[in-house]
Amino acid sequence: MKKIAYIINHTTFFSSHILPHALKARSIGYDVRLFCGKYSSKSMNNHGLNLIKKNKIKTCIFNFNSTSYNFFKEIFIFIKLLKKIKTFNPDLIHIATPKGQIYGGLIAKILNIKSLVIFISGMGYLFSNKLSFFEKRIRDLFIFFQKIIFKHKNKIILVENNEDLVYFKKKFKIKKKEIALINGSGVDLKIFNKIKNRQKNKIVLFSGRILEEKGIYEFVKASKILKKKYPDWQFVAAGATDYLKPSRISKEFLNKNNKNIKFVNYKSNIIDLLKKTSIVCLPSYREGLPKTLCEAAACGLPIVTNDVAGCRNAIIPKKTGELCIPKDVNSLVEKLEFFIANPKLRIIYGDNGIKLAKKKFNVVKITNKILLIYKRLIYETK
Numbered sequence: 001m002k003k004i005a006y007i008i009n010h011t012t013f014f015s016s017h018i019l020p021h022a023l024k025a026r027s028i029g030y031d032v033r034l035f036c037g038k039y040s041s042k043s044m045n046n047h048g049l050n051l052i053k054k055n056k057i058k059t060c061i062f063n064f065n066s067t068s069y070n071f072f073k074e075i076f077i078f079i080k081l082l083k084k085i086k087t088f089n090p091d092l093i094h095i096a097t098p099k100g101q102i103y104g105g106l107i108a109k110i111l112n113i114k115s116l117v118i119f120i121s122g123m124g125y126l127f128s129n130k131l132s133f134f135e136k137r138i139r140d141l142f143i144f145f146q147k148i149i150f151k152h153k154n155k156i157i158l159v160e161n162n163e164d165l166v167y168f169k170k171k172f173k174i175k176k177k178e179i180a181l182i183n184g185s186g187v188d189l190k191i192f193n194k195i196k197n198r199q200k201n202k203i204v205l206f207s208g209r210i211l212e213e214k215g216i217y218e219f220v221k222a223s224k225i226l227k228k229k230y231p232d233w234q235f236v237a238a239g240a241t242d243y244l245k246p247s248r249i250s251k252e253f254l255n256k257n258n259k260n261i262k263f264v265n266y267k268s269n270i271i272d273l274l275k276k277t278s279i280v281c282l283p284s285y286r287e288g289l290p291k292t293l294c295e296a297a298a299c300g301l302p303i304v305t306n307d308v309a310g311c312r313n314a315i316i317p318k319k320t321g322e323l324c325i326p327k328d329v330n331s332l333v334e335k336l337e338f339f340i341a342n343p344k345l346r347i348i349y350g351d352n353g354i355k356l357a358k359k360k361f362n363v364v365k366i367t368n369k370i371l372l373i374y375k376r377l378i379y380e381t382k
Helices: 011-027 042-054 071-088 098-110 133-149 162-171 216-229 251-256 270-274 291-298 329-340 343-361 363-380
Strands: 003-008 031-036 058-061 092-096 115-119 155-159 179-181 203-207 234-238 279-282 303-306 321-324
Touching: 003 011, 003 071, 003 098, 011 031, 011 042, 011 092, 011 363, 031 071, 071 098, 092 098, 092 363, 098 115, 098 133, 115 363, 155 162, 155 363, 162 179, 203 216, 203 270, 216 234, 216 329, 234 270, 270 291, 279 291, 279 329, 291 303, 291 343, 303 329, 321 329, 329 343
Parallel strands: 003 031, 003 092, 031 058, 092 115, 115 155, 155 179, 203 234, 203 279, 279 303, 303 321
Antiparallel strands: none
16 A cells, blocks of 8 residues: 655645545545644634544644744754654655645655655745745745755646746746646535525625735725725625734734624635625735635636736636736725626626636546646656
């Protein structure tokens, strides 16, 4: 039995982005195991852990998270993780998220693990926000480790948009056969499908972690403007407010703005909220391929998002969604009002989104592509 080790920052990302692939791998005979750090959001972690336990994924949790920079503590944790991976002795390591990428990539090199899959789900905080001097040095160190990890001889780097494809090929001189473009992590079309009464719903939904780089400030400002003109419309932000990142929003900000916008925290079953929604909005500064927008398309909901890497790849402009200027509140207001004032266009855009989701975002297709990559790396490459 061939073994696959998944090394990820936390359980939440694994359960939302990797779990279907791991379950399929296990069903065809692979021995799979998850190695991850502590949660960055307690509300998200509970759901992630429940899914992992429900599906009986063997899991080892370590005391690291995405925002910890204690060098001596990280070295100690890395050694513990290294020993656990050595004992498991995987044939392939699948890594994702920044620390999972660094730790897993270095361990693959030290232990001479035959095969490595590197999933780039987005460029993250270090590439989306204004950084302090210290944070810039952390980014430089991260890129330094990437250069080491990307030298693995039997690897595939998975990216989710063309901009990242070009960036990694050029920056790290990656060969064409060593990198693959996938359309996100996939959407379960049995769960996310055409919503009834879309035309009657009057909710604009922001779905994502409540962080600066997700565009929450712009969404709140746009909501205030539109609420005055369309008082019968609701503006809802569904996402973790307790996420441990420097860019998370303060409680004071949440309390100050809860009159015009409803914050509902993380929703483990987002489909229930999508069924009441009319427009989905994500004015993010940069993404890999936002799963929330793929799910919105599958449900037949029109999308407003930023004209940036990842976000623009999740829609067909003028057909399934509208693109706005990044960090421009007026542009965001204009695009949201376009849908609010045109219920018939919302349906046309939404129906186009369903077709797009079936063509590009079906989790079955994406899982099969990833399983073929596993097979190629483990069995077909010397």
